[in-house]
């Protein structure tokens with residue numbers, strides 16, 4: 390962004406960009422025919438973000454600049470509007486994600502590691518810097534934001550001073566959140582509105598920070614973020630040491646064969662055996678042995694051995710279009726920008742909501 394632009398203009402431009410690149414999707418396969426998702430063709434993928442610029446192979450920096458440092462990838466908010474974010478240039482279809490990171494300090498800064506699909510299924514880790522004793526887990530199915538009871542708070546020892554590993558094990562049967570190898574939450578398929586709201590479509594990994602406490606955000610968001618961010622206290626920095634990803638259905642691409650958004654509607658092209666290991670940088674042991682065993686034990690590859698999907702209504706509720714601005718829990722770094730342009734967004738979201746019907 391050019392510094393000569395006014396903040397409003399920056400926010401608006403960024404919001405439009407975020408609409409497609411962050412929480413929203415360029416093409417929602419539940420509404421239209423979209424090109425296939427590029428898959429991770431190997432079983433596993435590891436990045437050591439201390440290893441220099443090559444670490445970002447297979448990652449796209451979608452906002453800001455994110456250098457490699459001796460502590461890992463550095464995500465810094467220096468001023469209002471900063472929200473550095475990276476995402477994988479591939480999707481996985483069920484799998485295990487583990488990030489080793491140290492969350493940002495300050496007030497109201499949100500350090501996030503999420504997975505999100507093109508039809509807005511989402512599984513989140515979100516650490517709010519105001520509370521240096523906890524992290525939140527959350528999920529969304531098909532962009533449904535009509536209830537706010539999906540988030541849980543998990544106690545963690547000084548997540549802003551200490552590197553911890555945060556894991557998400559994701560199968561068609563259940564999603565599990567792990568902290569330092571310890572299971573801290575389980576979401577079963579049936580628990581999410583009989584599976585309708587269960588995250589189950591190919592996702593990419595997205596990691597970044599944003600200011601939930603930005604003074605221009607909605608009151609609800611600032612409250613959730615534990616107060617207003619004081620930019621004179623900047624920099625606020627999150628460090629991401631490493632990421633380890635296992636893809637339980639390695640394939641060159643994934644296609645939605647209908648508009649249900651259910652996992653059994655996803656076709657994987659050129660599925661591979663998954664025995665290979667690729668790494669965007671060194672394949673050193675950046676993951677703990679604990680987490681490796683977690684990944685292995687939860688691996689039940691494939692997705693044919695479960696309950697049939699809740700193929701019920703594939704359409705998002707119209708009411709969801711009326712409420713997102715009240716939700717501090719929608720994942721991604723667009724929330725800040727969202728709040729800046731609420732009128733614009735309400736109109737846009739209403740349009741999206743209508744289009745979804």
Ligand SMILES: *[C@@H]1O[C@H](CO)[C@@H](O)[C@H](O)[C@H]1NC(C)=O
Pocket residue numbers: 449477478479
């Ligand atoms: C990542 O960036 C490259 C180069 O800018 C672009 O061609 C590609 O479409 C991006 N991938 C994703 C998944 O956005």
Ligand SMILES: *[C@@H]1O[C@H](CO)[C@@H](O)[C@H](O)[C@H]1NC(C)=O
Pocket residue numbers: 494495496622623624625626
């Ligand atoms: C946050 O930590 C950085 C060093 O990592 C420090 O420079 C900054 O003053 C800290 N900010 C606050 C508000 O504690």
Ligand SMILES: *[C@@H]1O[C@H](CO)[C@@H](O)[C@H](O)[C@H]1NC(C)=O
Pocket residue numbers: 641642658659
């Ligand atoms: C599948 O693999 C074949 C042979 O390697 C290749 O020609 C084809 O383009 C691949 N298809 C897709 C969808 O990637």
Ligand SMILES: *[C@@H]1O[C@H](CO)[C@@H](O)[C@H](O)[C@H]1NC(C)=O
Pocket residue numbers: 533534535536582585586702704705706
């Ligand atoms: C959205 O979620 C709520 C509960 O969280 C549920 O009652 C509603 O049916 C869901 N809407 C759709 C379209 O699945």
